[in-house]
Amino acid sequence: MLSIELWNILLADPRDITETESTTLEAAAVTERASKYIAQHLYQRTAFLTEIDNGIQIDDETIWDRLRTFWEFLSYIFDPSIQEYSLTAVECNVALALGLGRLQRNLIAGVYRWQECAIDSEPAIRKLLFHITTFTRIEGPLFFPLQIVLTQLLSNLLSPTSLGVGERFVDTHLTLYQSGKRDDDVIIRLLDSRDVGVNLVTLHFVANLTRRSRRRFGTLWEGVGLSWTSKILARLDDWLILHDGRFDVAYTLFRPIFEFSLQQHAYTSLASPPEPITPSQTVLLKLIDHYLSSPHPNRSPSPHCYFIDLYKNLSEYSLASLQSGKDDARLPKVFEGLILVLEGLCSIGLACQERSDRRKSGNQQVQDKEGGEEELIGLLRKNETGVIRLLIELLKQLETFLPRRKHSSQQTDTTKLNEEQIRPITLLKRNLVRLVGILTFESIQTSDLVREYGGVHLLLSMTEVDELNPYLREHALFAVRNLMFHNPQNQQIIQQMNPVGVLGPNGELLPVPGKLQRTDDERHQI
Structure with a gap:
């Protein structure tokens, strides 16, 4: 009988x-069989545990006491500073620890009274x-399965249940893990792993420790917790490309940013003066952009009001850098951040x-009432915020820095730039024009501001074909409209403008037909 083998x-x-x-x-084989039995018969766990406890009958010890004894022994023999074991012996001990870990993980899953016992x-x-995450072991394939199982075990042991019980365990141990003591922070070590499985369970573990609590989630943006967050954000771009589930779990981990309206706090926490923007802030902006591009609540005030100051700071840095004419290694990253801010603002505007x-069509729904996002767009349109002025000034500067190329035979200074250097500039120009179009839609006040800052002629010139930026023309036409x-x-x-030519099918400028030419009187006629 399996229970008898296990208690022996x-x-x-x-x-x-x-x-x-x-x-x-x-022993490892018996514990593996027992863990599989429990996984397949979850509703028989109570009866199985009763059999085990009745079989032990030693000084009122329970299965939890015996398991703790084994964990204490295993933690001793795996200490690399104690003594050396042969590779075969280590493999055998890993197998035993795996069996015990899976057994206890399956026993306590979702059952608070057993979490409390264990x-x-x-x-x-x-x-x-x-x-087992010390020295080369963090990257040793022999230890990957054990790192995964023990992390799952801790996650099951500490995670609050769906009824909210177990919060005390989470609070106590999260504080312990974030105390700054090297031996207690196993999460920072696990995040150094390059194994997909280890990364996934670690992300789940952190999510379980911080879920359903604004206070606990807030610890990810300060002290030791911020170092966890920075490590995760630093790898998100790679995880997105790999499509192995890590990005999705990480996004779920960071979802409470939006649930608790912590966007500005999170962004500020990742700052590193005097840098205008850090890599972690850029990745966070990508998550925020993803959130804004999908249906989301329209809270008031908007948690994205800080976008105004962020846009202004990045725009002013870009202007100063471009006007200086000096090489600036920070500028590409500033452009990347500015593009993401503009995309977020465009999503809000749309x-x-x-x-x-x-509302105008009479199909208004509950969520269609005006809220914080309408207030934000209203602020963007005000002259006092300086947004419109910066939009036009930055567009002018970018036009000088990267002139339009009307056809492939045209020789410009852009031949000195490679595609990687040109792409962020073209994206930035496109998003700037796109935001102008959104802000001027049904807003005469904003249209007047664009004219006052010399933006009308600028946007009209952008309706020509630009081979470097093929979609710019469409956004410029909408803005001009x-x-x-x-x-x-x-x-x-x-x-009052006099046509200087007509665009041919290949983008070249052809002479103006006689019937389209204007006299001076016609040009000045209103």
């Missing part, structure tokens, strides 16, 4: 079990996890317009 092993002295390789492997094993399990359209709509002063600018 648990009753034995761990030193006797591991005395020979054969006894170690035999909590005394946590220090020994944590110590063992520390030893969401506002979509809600407005539904909005600038002209119900705005006689802007319309007058076009009326």
Whole structure:
């Protein structure tokens, strides 16, 4: 009977079990069978545990006491500073630890009273996890499965249940892990692993420790917790490309940023003065951009109001750098951050317009009422915020830095730049024009500001074909349409212009046909 085999092993002295390789492997096989049985018969766990406890009957010891004894012994023999074991002996001990870990992991999953019984094993399990992530072991394939199982065990041991019980365990141990003591912070060591499985369970572990609590989640943005967050953010771009599940789990881990409206706090926490923007902040902006591009609550005030100051800071840095004419290694990263901020603002603007359209059509829904995002767009349109001025000034500077190329035969200074250098500039120009188009839609006040800052002629010039930026023309046409709509002063600018040519099918400028040429009187006629 499996329960009898298991209690015979648990009753034995761990030193006797591991005395020979054969006894170690035999014990490992029994614990593996027991863990599989529990996994397949979760509703029979109580009966199975009762059989085990009745079989032990030694000084009122329970299965949890015996398991703790084994963990304490295993944490001792895996200490690399104690003594050296042969590779075969280590493999056998790993097999035993795997079996015990899977058994206890499956026994306590989702059952608070058993988590409470087993909590005394946590220090020994944590110590063992520390030893198997030490030195080269963190990257040793032999230890990957054990790192995974022990992390899952700790996660099951400490995670609060769906009913919210077990919060005390989480609070206590999260504080311990973030105390700054080297031996206690096993999470920072696990995050150094390059194994997909280890990364996944570690992300789940951190998510379980911080879920459903604003206070606990907030610890990820300060002290030791911030070092965990920075390590995760530093690898998100690679995980996104690999499509192995790590990015999705990490995004789920960071979802509470939006649930608790911590976007500004999180971004500020990742700052590193005097850097205008850090790599971690850039990755966070990508997560925020993903969030804003999908349906989301329209809270008031908007948790993204800080985007205004962020946009202004990055724009002013870009302007100063471009005007200096000096090489600036930081500028590409500033451009990348600015592109993400602009995309976020565009998403907010389009969401506002979509809600407005539904209200006008009579198909208004509960979530279509005006909120914080409409207030944010209103602030962007005000002259006092300086957003419109910076939009036009930065566009002018970028036009000088990267002139349009009307056709492939045209020789420009852009031949000195490679595609990698050109791409962020073209994306930035496109997003700047796109935001101008969104902000000027049905807003004469904003259209007037664009004209005052010399933006009308600039945007009109961008309606020409630009081989370096093929989609810029469409956004420029939309912006020009909005600038002209119900705005006689802007319309007058076009009326006073004299056509200099007609674009041919290949983008080349052809002479103006006679019937389109204007006299001076016609040009000045309103």
